[in-house]
Amino acid sequence: MxxxxxxxxxxxxxxxxxxxxxxxxxxxxxxxxxxxxxxxxxxxxxxxxxxxxxxxxxxxxxxxxxxxxxxxxxxxxxxxxxxxxxGIDRPLTVDRHWHRARGRKVRISLRPGAPTPDSGGSDTFDARVGELTDGTVALVLGGKRNPHRVSVALADIAEAVVQVDFSPPGARELELAGGVAPGRPQPGEEEEVLETEALxxxxxxxxxxxxxxxx
The missing domain is CATH 3.30.300 (GMP Synthetase; Chain A, domain 3)
Structure with a gap:
């Protein structure tokens, strides 16, 4: 059968x-x-x-x-x-994925020809997810040292994949992202979870x- x-x-x-x-x-x-x-x-x-x-x-x-x-x-x-x-390495493909990934680190790949959020920047980069509003997502660039927020249209994003945070983000970095989505683990807890093989x-x-x- x-x-x-x-x-x-x-x-x-x-x-x-x-x-x-x-x-x-x-x-x-x-x-x-x-x-x-x-x-x-x-x-x-x-x-x-x-x-x-x-x-x-x-x-x-x-x-x-x-x-x-x-x-x-x-x-x-x-x-x-x-x-x-x-899993942690899930791609973000619909609006609800972006809402639930708020505060997470993601690897963004832009579509060919899409403007990069930083002048002279690469079309593939890591960012922290912020609020999604009307087809535009806020992304926090610069990590702990130079956190700053930019806006990118979802239509310009070819792929976005959640990354593992092996250390907690900076307080300002997370603040600019709008905090972590309710019910989600704090960034930086993945290392402990992976060691217990519970993820x-x-x-x-x-x-x-x-x-x-x-x-």
Whole structure:
């Protein structure tokens, strides 16, 4: 029996994810093993304005596992379900990503021909995310030594990817960004989290909806 597509799984889980107060950021399917012994790994990526905790993720994981079992799209193929929040290196592609990334450091790549925010600057640079208003995002450049705020149209940005902060930003730098979005960790805490291998928050569940393992 062929496995369901990622589009099909997105349709199956989207309603439950939304009712739990999350946005569905993606669904990924991969396989391990060969032929009859193959096992599917289903990764459901969710996020919300208020962040998330492992208890809530675990409850959602159980509900999603039950939903997938009821749909029976995997047939006899065993699957491992993982419900997780976006990783640190996630790209910012829609407005809600920018709002939730406020205070984070990002690597910006501008579209060809777009004006650089600093005279003579590069079209790829690191900045701290500020407020997003009417299609324009405030970015803080200069780091701790020379923090200053500029404005860049989202239409001029080809790619923006969140970066790991291995040390806290300067107070003025964070002030210019408007602080950290509610429910999000303070910049500079990633190093400690990475050492405990707890990033991002995730829960895995076996093909039985009653079993759940917090990673």
């Amino acid at each position: 062929p496995m369901p597509t990622e589009e099909r799984l997105s349709q199956l889980v989207a309603g439950l994810v939304e009712r739990r107060g999350f946005d569905l950021e993606g669904v990924e399917i991969s396989t391990a093993g060969k032929h009859a012994e193959a096992q599917a790994r289903v990764k459901v990526i969710v996020d919300s304005d208020d962040g998330s905790d492992l208890d809530t993720i675990a409850e959602l994981s159980k509900e999603l596992s039950e939903r997938l079992d009821e749909a029976d799209d995997f047939g006899e193929t065993e699957y491992l379900l993982e419900v997780t929040t976006p 991002p928050e995730s829960v895995t569940a076996s093909d039985s909806p009653t079993e759940g393992i917090v990673e």
